[in-house]
Amino acid sequence: MxxxxxxxxxxxxxxxxxxRALTRPDxxxxxTVxxxxxxxxxxxxxxxxLARSLRTRVTRLIGxxxxxxxxxxxATLAKGLQDAAFDHGYSLLLCNTDEDPDKELxxxxxxxxxxxxGFVVVPTENSAGLLSAIGELPVVEADRTSGLPGFHAVLADNQEGTEAAISHLIAFGHRRVAIIAGKLSITSGSERLSAYLGAMERAGLPVDPGWIVHGDHREQGGYLAARALLSLPPERQPSAWFVINNEMTAGAVRAILEAGLQIPRDLSLIGFDDSRWAQLMHPPLTVIEQSPYDMGYTAGKILFDLFERGPTPPGVLRLATRLLERASVAAPAPAQLGS
Amino acid sequence: MxxxxxxxxxxxxxxxxxxRALTRPDxxxxxTVxxxxxxxxxxxxxxxxLARSLRTRVTRLIGxxxxxxxxxxxATLAKGLQDAAFDHGYSLLLCNTDEDPDKELxxxxxxxxxxxxGFVVVPTENSAGLLSAIGELPVVEADRTSGLPGFHAVLADNQEGTEAAISHLIAFGHRRVAIIAGKLSITSGSERLSAYLGAMERAGLPVDPGWIVHGDHREQGGYLAARALLSLPPERQPSAWFVINNEMTAGAVRAILEAGLQIPRDLSLIGFDDSRWAQLMHPPLTVIEQSPYDMGYTAGKILFDLFERGPTPPGVLRLATRLLERASVAAPAPAQLGS
DNA sequence: CACGCTCCTACAATCGATTGCGACAAGACT
DNA sequence: AGTCTTGTCGCAATCGATTGTAGGAGCGTG
Incomplete structure (x- = not known):
């Protein structure tokens, strides 16, 4: 070379x-140039x-x-971030932690x-302890926050989205609405749960404690949570479920199909976050759509802004959600109305 | 720092x-150490x-x-490669080309x-011309080859997979099997097409030229190809389709649903490459399963081997495929048997 | 005691760029 | 003619590590 x-x-x-001819022609x-x-x-x-960055003390790499x-x-978030990086002349280092604190560290x-x-992170439970150790590196959190002060974050408007979902179910006549929630230590999980509780309360609907089950945000967690709901005694069965993320929704659908139930005849279902399978499954799933692409792209823009303008007072940006009405929600069967 | x-x-x-104390304690x-x-x-x-790599003239970065x-x-391939990289102490630079030759360059x-x-690439049509320009950098191709000699490659066993798919359809009594093929300039496309032709010929089944439609490997291309098939006159309608990749299968399913047809009652369908939506859609889709994770991991291993042992005579590794029988294939309706 | 040997350690060059500073020439101005 | 600008360009230091080579300490041996 x-x-x-x-x-x-x-x-x-x-x-x-x-x-100078190549980098500062003026x-x-x-x-000569x-x-x-x-x-x-x-x-x-x-x-x-390598040589350039060593000398200038600045790389064009983000993580x-x-x-x-x-x-x-x-994946969609990654693509958004990647596109933002490309547009700004940066390259992206991709890292999977598999929720493993060692890998994360x-x-x-x-x-x-x-x-x-600098880098963008979708924090996990373990992140809080680790992030505080990395020091001065610019960071933007996406989808969730670690709860640590001082970080910029780009999140979905979880309250708006959850309320839209619950209202939608209520509008169809549901009064017994369950939630497959996530970990309280993860902000997207806790925010969606409390928005659910708020929406139910405002609607004057009681919430059976058995209707709140917690999963681990993964497919299998959703499956297990769904099994827990399905094993409630008949008189406590909810007529609709709200699942707080896409992976767990997939698990829940699997459990429902296994139980021989039909959506939405036997059970109405609404998920958080859209996906191709949600469109293609039968019936097509009504969901709260987020914009992971925008989330990634925006997180990138904030990061690059940080590079150029230096530290900024950290802020939280909320991205709008949208109810995508498809066919997994229907009025509850009379027998399901319960008391 | x-x-x-x-x-x-x-x-x-x-x-x-x-x-020396830190890197060569012996x-x-x-x-003192x-x-x-x-x-x-x-x-x-x-x-x-940066400093270390500048001096040693070796980085621990792959793309x-x-x-x-x-x-x-x-995404799955990326994960496999990422895991391989992690296991060998390398980091991964992720790049999306969006099939744009400029971006690729x-x-x-x-x-x-x-x-x-070094890096791993899933070549596109444009890659051939570009790859030859990068010179001495170790490269492993995955999923497809650019056709250029001299590159290592990890591919699916397209022939085996395609033959399994066609045999499966034939075993169900189908004689009129169409294919949504890809671009001939992409090896996975051409290999699957010729395997289809071979399998049909060996079974003594004629192939109507209208049964071979080419898509661009993307969802929309599959949709358009499907529309082309559906617009064939009734007497030329195939009773089963084989679609050569997952994106186009999704498009094809969309077109089928739009046309008000039912799978597999009106049409049997089999796709190449599994995915969550294929499992969750109605009916669950019979597919030829590949192992993109292994493909990525293996490509990584070959790359690291190349780093350690120096240039090796390039070889092509074929990964086995597997027929995942679900519910999108059934015997053709009597009226469909045709002549 | 001189010599050679083995261990350790330090000096200084090196990787390939960027950049502060000074040198120099050409032209402007007094 | 002398001085000052202005515009170009080169010298050499620098970024933070690695590494070839030389030198010194400690020890055993003849």
Missing amino acids: PRLRDVAIRSDVSVSTAS MVASE ERVKRAAKELGYQPNL LLVSDILNPFH TYLRLFRTHQLR | PRLRDVAIRSDVSVSTAS MVASE ERVKRAAKELGYQPNL LLVSDILNPFH TYLRLFRTHQLR
Whole structure:
């Protein structure tokens, strides 16, 4: 690989002039710039970013830390961030933690050793303890917050979305609405649960404690939570479920199908976050749509802003949600109305 | 951030000894090693990989170039590669090209400027011309090959998979089997098409030219191809479709539902590559399952092998496929048997 | 005691860029 | 003619690590 020195020799200038000709052309005579550029092109010169970054103390690398890129929500977020990175001339280091604190710590360290400029993280339960250790690196949290002060965050408007979901169910006549909730230590989980409780209370509807089950945000967790709901005695059965994320919704659907129930005849269902399978399943699933792509793109923009303008007072940005009415919600069967 | 110099001063040795104590402890008195390590820990020292890589001329970065990380196939492949990278102490740069040759070229250049050690690519039509330009960088192709000689590749056993699909349909009594094929310039597409033709011929079944439609490997392409099939005159209608990738299968399903047809009553369907929606849709889709995770992991292993052992004669590794029988294939209705 | 040997350690060069500063020439101005 | 600008360009230091080589300490041996 040709070095800057080769370009300099070929265009008969010093290395410093060659450097300036390529990066700050206004400081060099235009005729010289031309000569240097031509030489660079002829040699196929590509600057060594390691050397440049070492000298300037600035890289053009950012990171993304998610628990699982297989979750379409994360994949879409990754794409949004990647596009933002591309638009700003940055490259993206992708890291899956699999919810493993050791991996998470390893990656966080890696971010520092690789001299990343900053990163975006979808925090997990363990993140809070770890993030406080990384120090001065600019960070933007997406989807959830670790609860730590000082971080910028881009989140969905969980309250608005949840309320829309519950209102939708109530409008169909449901009075017995269950929730497959998540971990309280994860903000998206706790916010959606409390919005559910608020919406039910405002509607004057009692909530059976058995209607609140907690999953681990993964498919299997949703499945187990659904089984718990299905095993409630008949007189306590809810007529509709609200599931707080897409993975658990998939698990819940699996459990429902296994139990031989039909949606929405026997049970109405509404999920948080859209996905292809939600559109294609039978019946198509009514969901609260979020914008993971925008979330990623926006998180990126905030990050780049941070790079340019320096530290900013941290703020939380809420992205709107939207009710996508499809066919998994219907009026409850008379027998289900209960007391 | 503390530098090695700080560690050296604190442990009262020279920078070079500090360096050796941390990276080649056998060359330094164990008592000194101890002292240096302690100092490093106390200071929270993290080596600057830019400087190290600049000096050693070797980074621990690899890249992944895919057209679209939103495709679960690519996402899963990415995860496999990421896990392989983690296991070998490498980090992964993720790049989406969106099938845009400009982006692809930009990223390829980026790989060189970032001094990546090598990369994995799922080639597109444009890749062939570009890959030849990147020179000496180790590359492993996944899922498809660009057709260029000299590259290692990890592919699905397209012939085996396609034959299993067609045999399955034939075993159910289908004689009129259509294919939604891809671009011939993409090997996975051409291989699956020719395997289809071979299987039909060996079964002694004629193929109506109208039964072969080409899509662009994306959802919309599958939709359009499906519309083309559905608009064939009744006497030329196939009783079963084989779709060569998951995105186009989704589009095809959309078109079928729009047309008010029922699977498998009116039409049997079998897709290549499994996905969650294929499991959850109604009816669950019979598919040829591939192992994108293994593909990514294996591609990574080949790449790391290349790093360690130096250039190897390029080879093509085929990963087995498996027929996942679900419920989208049934015997054709008598009226469909045709002539 | 001189010599050679083995261990350790330090000095200094090096990777490939960027950049502060000074040198120099050409032109403007007094 | 002398001085001052202005515009270009080169020298050399620098970023933070790694590593070839040389030198010194400690020890055993003849």
